[in-house]
Amino acid sequence: MAAGSTQPTPGSGDEAVQEAAARAEHTRGRNIPQFDELPIPGDTANLREGESLNDACLALLPLVGVWRGEGEVDYPTIEGPTRFAQQITIAHDGRPFLFHEARAWLLDADGEVIRPAAREVGWWRPQPDDSIELLLAHMTGVVEVFYGAPRNQTSWELDTDAVVRTVTAKEVSAAKRLYGIVAGGDLAYVEERAMSGQEMQPHVSARLQRVAG
Known part of the structure; x- marks a missing residue:
């Protein structure tokens, strides 16, 4: 998907379902590492394992998993567009929220790793009125509070309500995100x-692409 796209293209049809099912054969047995001695429920990114997903998170169910792939970053203040790879983990521990972690690394034209790039951690907090709160903290010193809602069963749109930054962080005033499950279950x-x-x-x-869950 090229930078500048306004929204993911929803997946549909028998072919997409079959592709997702085939991929699930390789990912259904994978999960994030677990510490068996933890005295409380651990996080799981695999809906087949661990605690049951809280009913409050059912509208976010398709997001749960470990995802890895590539993208593009571009902006007037940077030299670009630049290719990157990323892994996003969205997991839960049975309570009414999801854990979010994203790690990215820059790639050269041949797909070789240049260096680690952006990192963020946070929480998806679905609410009884179907709204969604998303809290994200970035390693750059920026913390964002997004509010949004599902667009349909497989896409979610969010906008920042508040942005806080440390004195050493770059100026950020607002952001928007649109997530979606597209053809093939990506x-x-x-x-x-x-x-x-x-x-x-x-x-x-x-x-x-889904790599676990």
């Missing part, structure tokens, strides 16, 4: 961002 997302004196505009897009 997770795609696009992000727009207003930062460094620029107006809101496309910043990142990526398409990730």
Whole structure:
């Protein structure tokens, strides 16, 4: 998916279902590492293992898993567009929220790793009125609070309500994200961002395949 896309393309049809089923044969037995001696329920990114998904999170069920793939980052303040790879983990421990962690690394034109890149951690917090709160903390010193809602059963749109940054962080004023499950069962997302004196505009897009769950 190219930077500048306005939304993921929803997947549909028998072919997409068959592709997802075939891929699940390789991912259904995989999960994030577990510490068996933990005295409380551990996180699971596999709905077949661990605690049952809380009913409050059912609207986010398709997101649960470990996802890995590639994308593109571009913005007027950076030299680009630049290719990157990313892994996103979305997991739960049976309570009414999801854990979110994303790690990215830059790639050269041949797909070789250049260096580690962006990291973020946070929480998806679905609410009784079907709204969604998403809290994200970035290693760059920025913390964002998003509010949004499902667009349908397989896509979710969110906008920042508040952005807080440390004194050493770059100026960020707002962001938007759209996540969606697309053809073949992949997770795609696009992000727009207003930062460094620029107006809101496309910043990142990526398409990730399920590798666990």
